[in-house]
Amino acid sequence: MPLAWLVIIVLAIATAGYVVGRSRALSAAGGNARGLHSLPVYYGANVALKIIVPAFGIMILWLLAQPWVIERSVATIIPDSAVAEGSNRGLVMAEVRRTASGIVNAVASGEMSRDVAEEQPGDLEEFTQRLKDAGQVVTSTLSAPVVAAAQRYNVLSATGALYMAGLVVLASLAGLVFGISESRPDFRARNVVEQGVRALLIGAASIAILTTLGIVLSLVFNTIEFFRLYPASHYFFSLEWAPSFSGRGGSSELGVLPLLWGTFYISIVALIVAVPIGLFAAIYLSEYASHRTRAFAKPLLEVLAGIPTIVYGLFALLTVGPLLVSVFGDGGLLGVDWQGGGRAVITAGGVMGIMLIPFVSSLSDDIINAVPQAMRDGSYGLGATKSETIRQVVLPAALPGIVGAVLLAASRAIGETMIVVLGAGAAARLSLNPFEAMTTVTAKIVSQLTGDSDFASPEALVAFALGMTLFILTLGLNVVALYIVRTYREQYD
Amino acid sequence: MNDMRQVERTVDTGQHKITAKNVQVHYGDTHAIKDVNVNIEDKTVTAFIGPSGCGKSTFLRCINRMNDTIDICRVTGDILIDGEDIYDKKVDPVQLRAKVGMVFQKPNPFPKSIYDNIAYGPRIHGLARNKAELDEIVEKSLRRGAIWDEVKDRLHAPGTGLSGGQQQRLCIARAVATEPEVLLMDEPCSALDPIATAQVEELIDELRRNYSVVIVTHSMQQAARVSQKTAFFHLGNLVEYGETGQIFTNPNDPRTESYITGRIG
Numbered sequence: 001m002p003l004a005w006l007v008i009i010v011l012a013i014a015t016a017g018y019v020v021g022r023s024r025a026l027s028a029a030g031g032n033a034r035g036l037h038s039l040p041v042y043y044g045a046n047v048a049l050k051i052i053v054p055a056f057g058i059m060i061l062w063l064l065a066q067p068w069v070i071e072r073s074v075a076t077i078i079p080d081s082a083v084a085e086g087s088n089r090g091l092v093m094a095e096v097r098r099t100a101s102g103i104v105n106a107v108a109s110g111e112m113s114r115d116v117a118e119e120q121p122g123d124l125e126e127f128t129q130r131l132k133d134a135g136q137v138v139t140s141t142l143s144a145p146v147v148a149a150a151q152r153y154n155v156l157s158a159t160g161a162l163y164m165a166g167l168v169v170l171a172s173l174a175g176l177v178f179g180i181s182e183s184r185p186d187f188r189a190r191n192v193v194e195q196g197v198r199a200l201l202i203g204a205a206s207i208a209i210l211t212t213l214g215i216v217l218s219l220v221f222n223t224i225e226f227f228r229l230y231p232a233s234h235y236f237f238s239l240e241w242a243p244s245f246s247g248r249g250g251s252s253e254l255g256v257l258p259l260l261w262g263t264f265y266i267s268i269v270a271l272i273v274a275v276p277i278g279l280f281a282a283i284y285l286s287e288y289a290s291h292r293t294r295a296f297a298k299p300l301l302e303v304l305a306g307i308p309t310i311v312y313g314l315f316a317l318l319t320v321g322p323l324l325v326s327v328f329g330d331g332g333l334l335g336v337d338w339q340g341g342g343r344a345v346i347t348a349g350g351v352m353g354i355m356l357i358p359f360v361s362s363l364s365d366d367i368i369n370a371v372p373q374a375m376r377d378g379s380y381g382l383g384a385t386k387s388e389t390i391r392q393v394v395l396p397a398a399l400p401g402i403v404g405a406v407l408l409a410a411s412r413a414i415g416e417t418m419i420v421v422l423g424a425g426a427a428a429r430l431s432l433n434p435f436e437a438m439t440t441v442t443a444k445i446v447s448q449l450t451g452d453s454d455f456a457s458p459e460a461l462v463a464f465a466l467g468m469t470l471f472i473l474t475l476g477l478n479v480v481a482l483y484i485v486r487t488y489r490e491q492y493d
Numbered sequence: 494m495n496d497m498r499q500v501e502r503t504v505d506t507g508q509h510k511i512t513a514k515n516v517q518v519h520y521g522d523t524h525a526i527k528d529v530n531v532n533i534e535d536k537t538v539t540a541f542i543g544p545s546g547c548g549k550s551t552f553l554r555c556i557n558r559m560n561d562t563i564d565i566c567r568v569t570g571d572i573l574i575d576g577e578d579i580y581d582k583k584v585d586p587v588q589l590r591a592k593v594g595m596v597f598q599k600p601n602p603f604p605k606s607i608y609d610n611i612a613y614g615p616r617i618h619g620l621a622r623n624k625a626e627l628d629e630i631v632e633k634s635l636r637r638g639a640i641w642d643e644v645k646d647r648l649h650a651p652g653t654g655l656s657g658g659q660q661q662r663l664c665i666a667r668a669v670a671t672e673p674e675v676l677l678m679d680e681p682c683s684a685l686d687p688i689a690t691a692q693v694e695e696l697i698d699e700l701r702r703n704y705s706v707v708i709v710t711h712s713m714q715q716a717a718r719v720s721q722k723t724a725f726f727h728l729g730n731l732v733e734y735g736e737t738g739q740i741f742t743n744p745n746d747p748r749t750e751s752y753i754t755g756r757i758g
């Protein structure tokens with residue numbers, strides 16, 4: 001039974017429970033709502049809660065636990081001899097899962113009869129071919145233990161799903177009976193529902209936190225897995241990035257340094273563009289612009305922040321790149337031949353800088369505005385001009401905050417992907433030449449995971465290690481930036 | 494009318510530093526200063542008193558054109574310093590403010606060291622030719638601000654780390670460092686405790702030897718203690734101006750009398 005049906009059944013029972021609970025309470029009070037402790041709707045809602053909470057609770061827990069339990073029991077089927085040299089149990093289990101879902105899909109599309117799917121296949125070649133015909137991803141001829149394990153996997157899953165459905169329906173019926181029995185006039189339904197609402201809100205908040213935690217944990221575990229397959233010393237210190245997708249492991253060089261260098265270089269170029277322009281724009285807006293100009297220019301500048309980065313990427317690829325080539329390239333305006341192609345550090349960095357301008361200017365503007373007017377008055381009162389006041393009093397006072405803003409912008413630049421993919425190219429390179437193509441950590445994460453990738457190979461798992469590296473970098477930057485911004489805020493409060 | 498004539502007679506005998514003629518100030522539609530005429534003497538402390546919102550600060554800020562920094566503020570009439578119209582097109586307000594120093598209600602040291610706070614004005618106006626001269630100016634100003642002994646050992650500590658009273662004396666020293674001829678003070682003691690207030694008042698009395706000091710104050714005792722001349726403002730009008738002793742003991746205008754005895758304000 002598909003999950004959707006189960007959900008609909010539970011919701012139907014809950015709706016019925018709501019209606020019944022409400023009218024039960026009313027009739028128990030002789031049709032007079034004043035005789036009830038709470039409004040009738042609360043009695044209905046109470047019954048619905050008593051149905052939904054346990055039913056969905058069981059469903060979620062079961063769905064989380066089932067794959068884990070099944071995998072443990074299936075794994076015993078596969079003998080150690082079936083694990084090939086240079087592979088490991090994790091890789092074989094991934095193949096089992098793929099085969100299992102392949103069989104299910106093949107049956108569902110009618111390419112394979114139910115009997116064939118469940119019996120031990122006589123001819124493995126033919127069985128594999130059937131799956132291939134059904135459009136399932138099967139790379140090589142399946143081995144007998146894998147097929148057996150996959151079939152067992154499917155049987156266990158089906159039984160598990162059946163048990164779960166039964167249990168969930170039972171739980172909701174039990175909830176219905178219990179909830180209705182509670183619908184007496186003196187029952188404090190309102191308080192119970194309030195508690196339920198509170199739990200719901202807490203739940204929403206926890207989901208946000210738990211997801212973050214989950215993301216971090218998945219990064220951590222996969223990173224650990226990666227370092228089991230690939231030597232950490234190579235990852236951190238190798239000067240070469242040359243993944244190979246043909247041979248599994250061994251022949252790849254997965255050094256992070258060229259990628260970090262690319263990230264660093266492009267971000268620096270971006271900041272060189274964004275910081276002066278953003279800062280000057282902020283100074284103009286907060287110190288010189290009239291109210292009318294400001295009211296009109298500030299939102300306009302912030303529109304830049306709303307442009308999707310892929311559009312910036314297109315801009316880099318189709319406009320800025322060719323433009324730069326026509327200046328710095330062969331036969332260009334300067335008569336030099338520095339830039340071979342449109343994709344270069346300077347292209348991606350420049351466009352990324354444009355993307356960061358509103359970021360820097362908006363934050364700096366807030367910070368400059370927070371410098372007390374008394375400070376400016378003090379300076380004007382001594383006969384300083386406007387620009388002297390800004391340079392020598394306002395900016396120094398705002399400096400810590402501006403540094404914080406720049407660091408936040410830097411962490412945005414480090415995490416940026418689309419502009420790099422389109423503007424900087426895909427070649428990992430350790431070079432100082434800004435007119436050369438280079439690539440970054442983020443862009444490589446994308447390319448390592450696009451296409452057919454085997455999630456158990458170091459070439460794919462390296463994406464998690466790269467993600468972790470990036471996460472630690474930006475987290476560190478953000479912490480420092482927020483710390484600086486906060487200490488600065490305290491200064492005037 | 495009689496009173497005004499009497500005021501003018503007494504003032505005419507002194508040496509005029511600042512002369513205001515028919516000064517009107519508008520903030521947008523608000524008429525904040527209404528036709529004020531006054532002569533302020535050199536080497537004298539002049540106190541501006543009056544209820545809140547009567548325009549004391551506004552008029553004070555006219556004297557060094559600080560009102561120029563407020564977009565909606567419009568000043569008409571003439572203000573002369575040493576006979577020169579400061580609202581004349583030829584006058585650079587920035588230069589003027591170096592000549593007419595100002596101390597604000599809340600101490601506002603810059604977030605710089607004590608030394609740099611004082612050196613700020615002299616550096617901007619190029620008053621020192623070398624480091625030694627600048628050191629000398631800083632020391633002299635801090636001495637005039639009666640704060641040298643307290644800070645001489647920590648000139649490079651931040652000015653914001655001083656106590657409120659010290660900060661205000663630092664701000665006075667900072668204003669003095671540009672060698673102004675007139676010193677404007679807008680309620681300089683309102684954020685200070687009594688001891689710090691006493692120190693600043695003593696300092697103001699010292700400053701009278703070199704400068705023409707104009708001080709806005711909320712405290713009539715303070716006006717009586719530090720000033721020789723007092724001007725009473727009410728609803729944007731200059732109601733009465735004269736010798737401090739005479740204003741406090743024998744005011745001519747009934748409004749002045751009511752204010753001094755605490756009936757309006």
Ligand SMILES: Nc1ncnc2c1ncn2[C@@H]1O[C@H](COP(=O)(O)OP(=O)(O)O)[C@@H](O)[C@H]1O
Pocket residue numbers: 520523525543544545546547548549550551552563
């Ligand atoms: N920046 C300003 N913008 C608009 N109105 C102002 C401004 N400053 C002062 N005013 C108005 O001008 C009048 C005089 O204010 P002010 O000179 O500050 O009074 P005082 O210093 O005597 O308390 C008040 O009515 C006040 O509301």
Ligand SMILES: [Mg+2]
Pocket residue numbers: 549550551679
């Ligand atoms: Mg005032």
